[in-house]
Amino acid sequence: MELENYDNFPQDIPLIIEDEIFLYPFMIAPLFLSNEQNIKAVESAMEENKLVIVAVSKQGHEDKREKDSFYDVGVVGNIMRKVSLPDGKIKVLFQGLAKGSIKEFNEENPLFVNVDILENKEFNEESTKSVISVLIEQIKKLSRLNAKFPADLIKTIEENDDAIRIADLISSVLKVKKDEAYALFAQTDIEQRLLDIIEVVKKEIESYKIQKEITQKVNSKIEKTHKDYFLKEQIKAINKELGTDNKKDEEIKLYSKKLKKLKKHMPKDGYKEVKKQIEKLGRMHQDSPDASLLQTYIEQVLDIPFGKYSDEEISVTNVEEQLNKDHYSLFKAKERISEFFAVKELLEKRKVENLKTRGTVLCFVGPPGVGKTSLANSISKALKRPLVRIALGGMEDVNELRGHRRTYVGAMPGRLVKGLVDAKSMNPVMVLDEIDKLGANHRGDPTAVMLEILDPEQNNEFRDLYLNFPIDLSQTIFVSTANDARRIPAPLRDRMEFIEISSYTPNEKYHIAKDYLIPQELEKHGLKKTEVSLSKATIEMIISKYTREAGVRNLRRVFSKLFRKAVKKIVEDEKVTKVTISTKNLKDYLEHPIFEIDPADKKNSIGIANGLAWTAVGGDVLKCEAIKLKGKGILSVTGNLGDVMKESSRISYSVVKVLIDTGALKIDDSIIPKTVKEKEDKTKVDASEVYKRFDIHLHIPAGATPKDGPSAGITMALTIASILSQREIQSDIAMTGELSLSGKVLPIGGLKEKLIAAFKAKMTKALIPRKNYERDLEDIPEEVKKAMEIKPVDVIDDVLKEALL
Structure with missing residues (x-):
């Protein structure tokens, strides 16, 4: 196939852009094309019986078809055959005929480019032959160094008289970068092109020489390593014979x-x-x-410290002294801890061997910052045993506790065994922190391992996978902590003795701050007691307006912040010897007050009641609001409520309807729509019309916070009753209790936290279920009971009598 069979050049022909390969006029090569425009170019060429030009894309411009994204010199040729492949790809057989120069690229029609044939400059044949002879010598050198270099190429070059063909043949074999390949490809001065090829071949020769030297060095090094190894082995054998290899x-x-x-x-x-x-x-x-x-x-x-035990005998007196020294209040928790160790002390004195009593596990449950982990520290100090803390929060891998099998790379013992090694004792106090936050996934369920660890019937033979034999954990005193015991699986809960640590009252916080936090923070900041003055009123203001929390962790942070500022004042001004922080200048040290629990409203309102809620960080007061709208008696509930709370709202609505129907809840005739009065006798107006003619919208504010549980039942019922009867609710009364469909008030949990929250919100009266009143009232702090009137209620009628005005 010759160029004469086609139209004269220059002419517009289809453009194919190849990513890697520079094709030469003598080549017949397959091309695999996936680009849509390349495929269209091939189809256009075959339909119109046209030649095509194959150009190469520039580095970094692959898959692009725009000006300056490809080299302007390519190979003009024809498509001999086309085969369709899966996924929209095609394979074509391309025959190169001549080099072409792209003169013009039309961006509006990028399939076609204007091409002219690239003519080589005239050259001196004698001079060119001399250059070719030098090139052949260099090619022979390269072929001796590089076995992959085609052996037939030298013979082909020597038999060929065409300088251009020789240059093309060698250029097609050399492995060079795109820019270098293009420079050789586009060069029209044949003598210069051959000289450039000689330079490239020389570089290849030098590169292969260096590679060969490196290979020889590596091989000699390997040989030396083998030699050294055998010599060392011989030395070892000789030393063994002489008895010196020890x-x-x-x-x-x-x-x-x-x-x-x-x-x-x-x-x-x-x-x-x-x-x-x-x-x-x-x-x-x-x-x-x-x-x-x-x-x-x-x-x-x-x-592992096998046989090493802390010899100190358990003493309840020491435990009580240490707990009282480190913690204020927490009387019930301290008492239960003392009882726990009293049993242990008696068993030790009487030398009773009972696995069930040795392995009992204490679990401190309460909001963050109330002193769960510090109680464990105090137990460790009192018993004079090392303390090991294992953080379980977010742990999902069973092997973290049980250890990895030795077949795995980087296998190590589990955290329990590591804890024994660190403690250097087989009977330390081991704190399992945040046991309620253990996770489970495809790698196993760590709570299942905890069953074996905490079960006194099993932990005397706990098997760590790394050790591959059982070890005795029965002498270890396990203490766990949790924020919410309900999140711990039931089988695991069964193996633990729970000690609840509730929220602190403001008075307790004041004494904790005065006797513990302030002295500790003064020492941490290098301050003397005489250098900072904090009055009782200031501390109480900080507690009430800046740190509304269940524990005292944020309170500690506030004192730390105050003392940092005090230190800065003393350091910057030598004249300052004492910093006084009072209620008047407290704003200069701290930001705006924080109110997490809003105080009781001074005004009584219709359709707004105060409910009491339990959260993982303490109690809270939740407002329950309702409005009525003209409608058909539909109840809608909002406020990010869970399924249980939604069910509770429907029960409350039904109970209020029953109260209206039976006349227990009096409805003012003026509330009922006039249209009903006109049709019926005024003396016999049906009270049920008030809930048939109005829709109720019930809302619990703080919509971003998820809320669930049945204990808001009486609060929602009171709110609905208030809005339907247009009677005001006493603003300084709070309540909690589950409501049954028959109107009975059922007991709830978390009473202490809820009443402390009501106390902080300055409520004067609290309504609670009678069972809670009889069962849990002794756990409520005295200052809370003195500040509030706590009344038991049996049925919803009692709630309405107390709260509705």
Whole structure:
């Protein structure tokens, strides 16, 4: 196929853009095309019986078809064959005929470009032959260095007289960057082109020489390593014969000696396992990869403090003294801890061996910052035992507790075994922090492992997967902490003794701040007591207006902030010897007051009641609001409520309807629409019309906070009753209680936190279920009981009598 068979050049022909390969006029090559415009160019060429030009895209402009995104010199040729492939791709067989120069690119029609044939400049044949002979010599050198270089190429070059063909042949074989390949491809001065090729070949020769040298060095290094290895082996054999190779033997002897000391304290299975591994290590070569892993295992096991126990006897007196020293209030929690250790003390004195009593687990439950973890610290100090803290929050991998099997890379013992190693004792106080936040996923359920750890029937033979033998955890005193006991699985709850730590009252917070927090923070900031003055009124203002929380963690932060500012004043001005913080200048040290619990409204309102709620961070007062709209008696509820609370609202509405129907809740005739009065006798107006003719919209504010639970039942019923009867609700009364469909008030949980919240909000009266009144009132702080009138209620009628005006 010749160019003469086609139209004269220059002419517009389809453009194919290739990403990598520079094609040459002598080539017949397959092209695999997936770009839509390239495929259209091929189809256009075949339909119109046109030639095409194949150009190469520039670096970084692949898959683009715009000006300056490809090189302006390519190969003009024809499409011999086209085959369609899956996924919209095609394969074409392209025959190169001549080099072409792209003169013009039309962006409006990018399929076609204006092309002219690229003509080579005239050259001196004698001079060119001399250059070719030099090039052939260089090619021969390169072929000797690079075995992948085509052997037939030299023979083809030597038999060919065409300088242009020789240049094209060599250029097509060389592996160079795009820019270099284009420079060789587009060069029209053939003599210069051959000289450029010689330079590229020389660079290739130098590159291969360096590669060869590096390869030889690497090989010689490997040979040297092998040689050194065999020499070392010979030296070892000689030393063994002479009895001087004792380093490894000394290590093995040391391990065996340690194991022998631990034998009477270790379980039999453990002794056999470790002994077997030490013997195995003795037979292994020390450079073996398995030897290192085995040695790590042996050292980990021998670090476990088998037989080491804190000898200090348990003393209830010491425990009580330490708890009173470190914590204010928490009388019930301290009492239960003292009882727990009283049993242990008696069992020790009478030498009673009972796994069930040794393994009992305490669990401190309460909001953040109330002192759960610090109680465990106090127990550790009182018993003079080391403290190990294991944070369980967010743990999802079972192997974190049980250990990894030794077959895994980087295997280590579980956290419990590590805790024993760190404590250097087999009977430490182990704190399992945030046990309610354990997670479960595809890697297992850590709560299932905790069942074995905390079960006194099983933890005397707890099997760590890394150790591969059981160890005794029954002497360990486990103390766990949780914010919400309801999130702990039931089987796990069954193995623990819960000690609830509730919110602190403002008075308790004042004493904690005065006796504990302020002295501790003064010491941390390097201040003396005489350098900072904080009055009682100031501390109380900080507690009431800046830190509304269940615990005292934020209160500590506030004092830390105050003392930092005081330190800065003293450091900056030498004349300042004392910083006085009062209620008047407190704003200069702290930002605006924070009110998490709004105080009781001074005005009585229709359709607004105060409910009491329990949260993981303490109690709270929730306003329950309602409005009535003309409608058909539909109840709608908003405020990000859960299913239980929504059900409770429907029960409350039904109970109020029954009260209206039975006449227990009096409805003013003026509330009923006039249209009803006109049709019926005024003396016999049906009270049910008030809920048939109005829709009720019930709302619990703070819509961003999820809320659920049945304890708002009486609050919602009171709100609905108020809005339907147009009677005001007493603004300084708060309430909590679940409502049954028959109108009975059922008991609820979290009473202490709820009443403390009502106390903080300055409520004067609180309504609670009678069962809670009889059962839980003794747990309520005295200052709360003195400040508020706490009344028991049995049925919804009692609530309406107390709250509706």
